[in-house]
């Protein structure tokens with residue numbers, strides 16, 4: 001009974017009717033046996049009806065044993081309130097396993113004011129014996145009940161509940177454990193926890209370009225109403241292109257972390273046809289990035305329409321690929337270009353969900369323009385070789401360095417040669433635990449850059465030589481063909497009149513007009529050949 005006294009004291013300072021009601025509920029839940037509880041609660045509810053209070057109950061589980069999303073959202077909202085408002089709390093490790101989350105314990109209540117209305121939330125727990133089951137187990141049912149005066153009915157049902165639901169959902173999204181999904185054969189997604197450390201802070205690239213991407217993502221995330229207004233599906237396509245090791249995959253992880261999205265890594269070659277692709281995409285969740293890496297290596301999607309005429313035949317082109325694939329696979333078990341285009345533009349993408357679609361490639365020019373035109377891939381982002389600004393970010397990440405006397409030497413080298421951020425990152429990985437590790441890494445980087453510079457110069461010289469040789473060869477060829485052409489002209493003009501006798505004359509002419517010292521054998525061969533034609 002001392003607990004009960006303690007509880008009365010706890011309620012005392014509230015002094016409000018709502019808190020008292022909550023208290024009554026708590027006492028009933030805690031101190032009355034199961035069998036009596038039901039009867040008592042019925043009477044209490046009848047009495048409470050006279051107090052002009054209304055209650056709304058949100059159960060933890062819905063009829064089909066699904067966890068009630070509204071319950072989770074309200075629970076998250078209540079947990080976000082200051083823990084000092086509660087006398088008893090429960091602590092559990094959050095879904096992202098990073099910190100303890102404190103929340104209101106069972107049979108605890110919380111009061112708050114919303115636009116002048118006093119509202120009280122109460123967390124109830126009932127335990128009943130489930131005798132219907134073969135195994136006789138105890139069933140625990142939890143619910144959150146909101147009690148408020150009936151004069152606030154409209155405010156609560158039309159504004160307050162939506163308000164807390166939205167806030168709760170935002171908290172849930174922020175705290176949720178994000179996942180990396182990959183499609184396996186047989187058309188299912190399997191997942192692992194997504195815990196990639198890439199962020200826009202540690203990605204090495206031109207700061208202006210980076211800011212542009214961040215701004216674009218922010219505009220997208222706030223664009224729900226805008227997209228609805230202009231009649232566009234709430235999705236955005238990004239094409240990331242550039243040489244291997246320039247950070248395309250890292251960028252995807254940074255984007256997902258920034259937006260707090262899941263990643264769906266779609267392996268197109270494992271998808272058995274367009275209908276399976278559609279099924280997989282319908283299963284993706286809201287707030288997700290759908291990724292197709294190395295799209296140029298996927299299926300027959302690299303058919304490039306090279307001429308303007310081909311562009312006109314876009315539709316035809318799509319059909320060609322389809323036909324071609326259908327021929328190879330009578331069961332049509334392969335994703336086609338038109339299937340993929342439908343996936344990007346089709347109906348599934350208009351179900352009001354917030355999605356990014358990202359393609360990566362090392363060879364942008366290989367892709368079919370239909371696939372990457374604006375509207376499908378809205379933003380084309382080139383990830384390129386490491387610049388000095390990018391290097392500074394890597395030096396901060398890997399060596400904890402903001403400046404160093406060797407930076408001065410490194411700066412011009414980045415302008416003079418090409419190195420991928422992946423290679424720079426590898427060189428900057430600390431090799432020893434010594435204090436001068438940074439110096440060792442930077443020296444190694446200077447050597448690597450200088451070597452690349454020398455190699456590039458050598459290669460450029462060799463290329464130039466080769467070019468010169470090819471050019472010389474072409475000149476010689478054209479000169480010799482020029483002389484052949486002249487001979488034909490000489491032959492062809494009078495041929496009709498002079499008949500076969502011209503051949504001799506032509507052979508002589510060829511000999512005399514040869515500027516490059518064509519030897520006698522050549523001359524006689526030519527005469528022979530031409531002679532045989534006639």
Ligand SMILES: Nc1ncnc2c1ncn2[C@@H]1O[C@H](COP(=O)(O)OP(=O)(O)OP(=O)(O)O)[C@@H](O)[C@H]1O
Nearest residue numbers: 202203204243244245246247248249250421422425
């Ligand atoms: N721009 C960058 N900023 C920071 N680290 C980078 C960057 N680019 C590459 N790296 C580092 O190099 C590794 C390889 O990069 P990543 O896999 O993102 O390259 P990629 O462009 O996707 O290459 P590929 O075309 O071969 O798929 C990453 O794990 C990361 O550590």
Ligand SMILES: [Mg+2]
Nearest residue numbers: 248249293360
């Ligand atoms: Mg990659």
